Amino acid sequence: MGIIPDEKLLSIKxxxxxxxxxxxxxxxIADKYGVSLKDLCNNFKYKFxxxxxxxxxxxxxxxxxxxxxxxxxxYKMRSHDYSRMLGYADDSGIQNLTKKGVGRTFNxxxxxxxxxxxxxxxxxxxxxxxxxxK
Numbered sequence: 627m628g629i630i631p632d633e634k635l636l637s638i639k640x641x642x643x644x645x646x647x648x649x650x651x652x653x654x655i656a657d658k659y660g661v662s663l664k665d666l667c668n669n670f671k672y673k674f675x676x677x678x679x680x681x682x683x684x685x686x687x688x689x690x691x692x693x694x695x696x697x698x699x700x701y702k703m704r705s706h707d708y709s710r711m712l713g714y715a716d717d718s719g720i721q722n723l724t725k726k727g728v729g730r731t732f733n734x735x736x737x738x739x740x741x742x743x744x745x746x747x748x749x750x751x752x753x754x755x756x757x758x759x760k
Contacts, residue, residue: 630661630669638666639674642682646689649713650682686712687727690720694739705732 638659642650655678656666670678693711697703709720717732724735 628662628665628669630659630665632673634659634661635669635673638670638678639681642678642685646685647711647713649719650679652678683723683727686723690723690735691739694736697740708732 638655641655652666653663656663659666661669667678670676670681674681676684690708690712693703693708705717705720709715709717712720712723714720714723720732724730724732728735730738
């Protein structure tokens with residue numbers, strides 16, 4: 627296994643965090659940073675204890691949660707609106723994200739977020755989501 631420097635891994639991690647509206651492709655990231663896909667996957671998982679794709683999905687789920695909480699109560703966005711905001715071409719991307727990430731459909735995920743996160747003012751939304759979605 628080729629060793630990727632920590633600085634490069636942190637840059638990759640930061641790029642994922644700063645671009646939740648883009649569908650992350652591990653192969654493109656590996657090419658961009660001049661590393662093999664295998665080395666990227668192995669080094670990222672070793673350093674951060676999570677696979678690249680899973681990390682990108684978690685970033686997207688947190689971004690989706692924030693978008694849902696900012697939704698105007700007078701205008702209910704639909705799954706295709708959120709899909710586009712997360713870089714997906716159609717609803718299947720967001721449905722797969724929530725189903726694989728938290729075991730719920732998008733509508734179930736949205737309902738839980740709107741109900742639980744708005745109810746509790748003392749806990750951060752992250753703490754609530756860790757409690758109810760795991």
